[in-house]
């Protein structure tokens with residue numbers, strides 16, 4: 001059993017930019033397995049290493065029965081098309097808010113053995129790649145919302161059973177936000 005506890009909003013690790021993976025070793029492959037097992041157990045679309053308390057640029061995904069992982073992802077957007085739809089996060093349980101994302105993404109990175117891989121995603125897969133890569137920069141989907149939607153989401157979060165008033169969440173501006181969103 002390699003299902004691990006997921007860190008929740010308010011945990012500083014979720015606000016800390018993760019480091020690039022340098023060693024593609026056994027330890028890394030254990031991390032990929034933990035991420036994948038925990039994601040499949042929890043039933044989300046993606047899970048990033050900081051959500052397990054590990055500050056490395058790795059995420060796992062499970063979208064439309066495609067299960068995999070990406071290490072040191074670099075996102076490129078082939079066009080300007082956007083999508084808007086409900087988004088959630090395993091670190092912010094029970095909260096779903098319409099979030100604007102790019103519709104198409106090309107994600108370059110590596111697999112657990114250090115081989116270069118390219119993920120071409122549209123729709124949900126593109127949304128997942130953007131959401132998870134944000135995690136690696138310490139950014140959460142709440143940061144992508146307009147002020148009014150964020151305020152409403154925060155109201156719901158404060159009313160949530162898991163919310164810890166001793167560690168209130170902060171909002172951060174995404175380093176990738178410029179030019180993408182109004």
Ligand SMILES: [Zn+2]
Nearest residue numbers: 088089090091
């Ligand atoms: Zn998330």
